Amino acid sequence: MFALRFGQVSTKSGARQLPAWLSDGFVLPRWLRKPARALSRAYEGDYAVPPFAATGLSALCIGAFSIYGAFLGGHMPQVIQAVAARTGFAVDQVRIVGHRQTSEIDVLQELGLDGWTSLIGFDAEHARQRVATLPWVQTAAIRKVYPDEIEISIDERRPFAVWQHGSELVVIEENGNVIAPFASSRDAELPLVIGLGASEDAAGFVKLMQGYPALASRSRGYIRVGERRWDVRLDNGVTIKLPERGEREAIEQILAMDEQDAVLSSDIVAIDMRFDDRLVVQLTPEALERRNASLDSKGKPKKTERRI
Incomplete structure (x- = not known):
């Protein structure tokens, strides 16, 4: 059979003879038998070339060369996309x-x-x-x-506070890392810390203030002074100058005074608690004038500050 041996193919009158290299009678592998039959039919003239075969072959060649060129030019990702x-x-x-x-x-x-x-x-x-x-x-x-x-x-990232350094406002994390410029109203409720070194030291002090909501709710900002201590600015403009050490005790003292005498609601500008042996209250200009007038009427020497 031709499917097995080329050497057994009969030749008819007018049929073309197989080349000598195909007529030695050897057995083809199975995977080559179908291509061999097609080749034999084409060689004997029994196979008709389908229409547009040349066009299809040309398109195949052009496509193959285009893909090869895209591969060499590094454009295959764009082609695949x-x-x-x-x-x-x-x-x-x-x-x-x-x-x-x-x-x-x-x-x-x-x-x-x-x-x-x-x-x-x-x-x-x-x-x-x-x-x-x-x-x-x-x-x-x-x-x-x-x-x-x-x-x-x-x-x-989780915002912890707003840090003001000069004229710049940025949102920071608890560890002090800057997240982004302050630009959203949803961050307006965050604590405001001000000054050099405030971002790094804010976590401990803000958490301390959160333990005293009566004072924290009235605070507008926490000011870092000399990278050593804190001032607390209240919503009515009063500044509490806390000591470098013993902040907790100072806060508890001022809250006790306010509960008894409403000192934080008085006509004062600042309460200075930096000294161990005294507390200094700075009056507003109006309160100072009233105090001086009262002292004049009583014939007592004027003082510019009142000690408690």
Whole structure:
């Protein structure tokens, strides 16, 4: 049989003779038998070339050379993206969860989507690294959901206070690291710490003040002085100058005085508690005038401050 041995092929009148190298009678491997039959039919003139075969062969060659050129030029990722996008794998949906401070527009910009981005060629890890560089993002995870969705999960940094240094306002974490410029009304309720070194030392003092809500609720800001101690600025403009040590005792003392004499609601500018042996109260100009007038009427020497 011809399927097994070339040497047994009979020749008819007018038929072409097989080449000598194909007529030695050897047995072909099974996987070569079908190609050999097709070759034999073409050689004997029994096989008709289908229409447009030359056109198809030309297109195949052009396509092969184009792919090879794209590979050599490093454009294969773009080619794969374009083909996959036009076959139903273009990114059509982006779902973002876990964000509160981070803008969705900023996240989409970091993804680099152009409307024809293919989910197959989309580099999720590279996109995750870019999203993680956004100010409020602590960690990010990106997952591809076939055929056309990207899911982004964001864990944001936790704001602790607003730090004012000069004219600049920034939101900081508990450890003092700067998150982003202060620009959102949702951060207006955070404690305000002011001055050089306030960001690094704010955590301990803010937590101390939170233990005294009656005073913390009336505070507008905590001022770090000389990187050594704190002033507390109240909502009525009164400043409490706390000592470098013994802050807790000083706060408890001033709260006891306020409960008894409402000293924090009096006509005063500041209460100086930096000294161990005395407490100094600075009066407002109006209160000072009234006090001096009262002293004049009584014939007593004037004083510019009152000690308690």
